Amino acid sequence: MSVEALRFELPPLAAYVHIPWCVRKCPYCDFNSHAAGPSLPEAEYVQALHADLRADLPYVQGRKLTSIFFGGGTPSLFSPQALERILADLEHEVGFADGIEVTLEANPGTFEQAKFRDYRSLGINRLSIGVQSFQADKLQALGRIHDGDEAVRAADMARAAGFDNFNLDLMHGLPGQSIVDALYDLEIAIAQQPTHLSWYQLTVEPNTVFWNQPPVLPEDDILWDIQEAGQALLAANGYAQYETSAYAQADRQARHNLNYWTFGDFLGLGAGAHAKLSDPQGQILRSWKTRLPKDYLDPAKAFQAGVRPLGADELPFEFLMNVLRLTAGVPAELFTQRTGLPLASLNAARHEAERRGLLQADPQRLVATPKGQLFLNDLLQLFLPDA
Template sequence: MNQLLTSDSRRPLPDLPPLALYVHIPWCIRKCPYCDFNSHKAPSSLPEQAYVDALLLDLKQDLPLAAGRPLTSIFIGGGTPSLFSAEALKCLLDGIQARIGWQPDIEITLEANPGTFEQDKFSAYRELGINRLSIGVQSFNSQHLQQLGRVHDGDEALRAAQIARQAGFERINLDLMHGLPDQTPAQAMSDLQQALELDPGHVSWYQLTIEPNTVYWSKPPQLPEDDCLWDIQEQGQALLASHGYRQYEVSAYARDGQQARHNLNYWQFGDFLGIGAGAHGKVSHADGRIERYWKTRQPDDYLRDGKPKLAGRQLLGNDELPFEFLMNALRLTAGVPVGLFAERTGLPLEVLQQARLQAQQRGLLSADPQRLAATAHGQLFLNDLLQMFLGTD
């Protein structure tokens, strides 16, 4: 292993990073064939109150990790969190604020899927203080939605965005996939154009990938050829740019001031607590220790009285931290200031010196001495770039 990457020169952290909270709600109406998230078909009657009680107990057990920091953002993901009633989410948010507190300008995001949208329900969500929606549209083409196993059609996708606006949400993300089975570039651009006509502040636009432990992995669909995928990518990025959406991360595009603060915290190697079935967290300690942890995965186990919520934890070693930090930071198109590396890892920048120089020589990493950022070429070969910071035997 590269000597520089395994030095024992980690220092105490002068300041702990911002702290966010991820809340996982694991149920969906139906499991999609491409989905590798910890999601499960919802029972006929959701155990809302029992699950909220479990989440708040989970948070209470995590409070020592917060080290007195208020939350800067909350992301309620899944699954389909919009299956939960406004009453259940009010109980959850009230309980979170009573236990840990948050900054006055906190960003609170709720993931929602078309097909679960009702005007009164989403107006009530907004009144709770939820101020950002991430809508899982995926496509506006009903045929493609059916192939993806989605429970909504194209008309419902359109109505979802309209209901969100009418409910008072000003910060909306539309989640859209491309490279779908049998999709042409024209169809992909039609999807994207329709999304832009709805005028969201943020678009997550990414290629469908086939992941292990999914139905598509065992029964793969026919996906477009590489040349077609490249055409879609180039045309789509040009279309987004022409409408004022700046790409600030591999698959995230936003108008000014509409970037996802919660996700930016991930990519800048900030801290986050994770509560809920299968949730993950990452926390830093003042003495320089940085750890990742994860919770019990199966909802029934998570809800069982007396069953520990924590399933495992891992301290990150000095040799792992460069890769862990850069795996996040280099997803940002502008990268991060070089000083953030030492600030968030406790390691001196010198531990990156050899691999950094090699990456610059190969044209994968920016030569700007003040930033750690992938070049445009490096963004295309991000995995190759990151491997250079794993060290060699």
């Protein structure tokens, strides 16, 4: 079926930039991150990022970037000068849309706080600060290198540096955590008045220290009580849940993540970065870059490690896997705009999902019911190609 027949519309474009180094690897972390040595190959990595970007320029197709996200790893280990060069390359090669959101992940350590004002002067206008907990025993169990006081100071420093938009990352379901512990962390986080909170349950992932040496986590009934009490506390303080683990003050949702969840395009730059792109013919691709920093920096090796075109039969699942994370869902017409497929191609699975009480029976929107949010995997299974 041709792109014209499918009425495909080119989506907005964002950029994800991966900085793969940390001071040390946390035992729960399954991201592509590596302990930094005494010095980072900062200049070489910035140069490689530029070459990586230039190789991906055919996918830009005249679009300007609506958001940029520096993730890791710990991107704030890089100097402001290095980040300035990366931003300059992105603006020169692609261009920035008006009001672009530029987010940098940072840790609460004092060394990084000292650079916040420099980051703001570069045009970085949003921070995402990885707190995880404010309690010493929980931070120690998670292998974090900051303490609770540093986390509080980081929020103060962010505001003092001119950041009026910042996120705090917080975990629950931690080793030995009670409901009282979890709500204490949330209360301290809310007191810092972030515009956004990412509050998510610790999961034990393969290829982590926790996978091989599992900690004792709270029982399921405690996890459920934490979730219910925490959501009520957040709502009472003006943080509306708009995605599975994302809560925001009014009009402060993370635009970069909303682009992911509404099946927008994004460039993936850096070691191990993933991308979702539409090629000049309208084919939707998933691609990923070579994972190890030493290979990424090797001029004899290609940046791209793999690419996979998505077949028409895969697109319903791929689209809904993202948009149904949003508590309000999306307009039904977005399905055709993002995939080029007729909305009627969802009918059989959609009716079954509605019959099971997992999807709202709303012809104008694609949105999970509260039950569907709780059993999202069951809901998505109905849209798999062989379902």
